[in-house]
Amino acid sequence: MPEGHTIHRAARLQTKRFGGKTLRVWSPQGRFAQEASELDGKRLERVEAMGKHLLYRWRGAPTLHVHLGLFGRFRIGPDVEPSPNARVAWSSDTHLLALSGPTVCEFIDPDAERELAERLGPDPLAPQQDDAQRLAAALGRSTIPIGAAMLDQTVMAGVGNVYRAEILFLAGIDPSTPSKALARDDVEAIWKLTVEQLTLGERLGRIVTVDPEEVGVPGPNKVPRGERTYVYKRAGASCRRCGSGIRSTELGSRSIWWCPSCQKRRVA
């Protein structure tokens, strides 16, 4: 379930679990066999996240670049069985990790890494001083609706299909609003909510955007399954805030959901 929060959490937890350790590395599926043999017996220094990308730093081996795409997932544990089509697996003396279904799993050289970093927009989980300005500039140049722009990783790096819908609900902005038509206050609200929501998701290990008070529980970790989002995948259901019917359409070649009454279209 990989949006940026999942990736940053993976970097943090995998650094803790495997950082500084010498690992046995192999490729159950075989498609990463050559590279795995280069990593086998090397020490993993740490794991870094950039938007939805992971970078594995090894002592004495090239950086490994992983992108989970839609299907990629890690299984980690003391007694994990790597699926036979795991692209890569490694083990320390106590734990095993298996990666299956990644869109990208390859060595990356410094030039390619620089290009990647330059291509990505501000990362809400690695905030910088000028993020809101950069976002405002990118949206000001954009010719597409905000609902589509939020999926563009050169605009913001880390938001995916769940968060784009939820953040626009929280911001009260109709997804079809042209990016250009957003006021400075709207852009700042979007950025603030994005940082808040992904930070919370990184901590929880899951996406919970609803206010716990609104569902009558003491904290975000107590929100029951099925009540964790305001609009995502809730077509036809009633808005948790106003009771209107949640609507859905295609935007940026993905489904999006919104509340026609809580979310207003801005005009240029």
Add this chain to the structure above:
DNA sequence: GCTGCATGATGAA
């Protein structure tokens, strides 16, 4: 057992 879908992204046309 089979089908279709999923929190992603790219390259060709």
Add this chain to the structure above:
DNA sequence: TCATCCTGCAGCA
């Protein structure tokens, strides 16, 4: 805009 890559599992028979 479409086809393609990648895997697992819910929902159904």
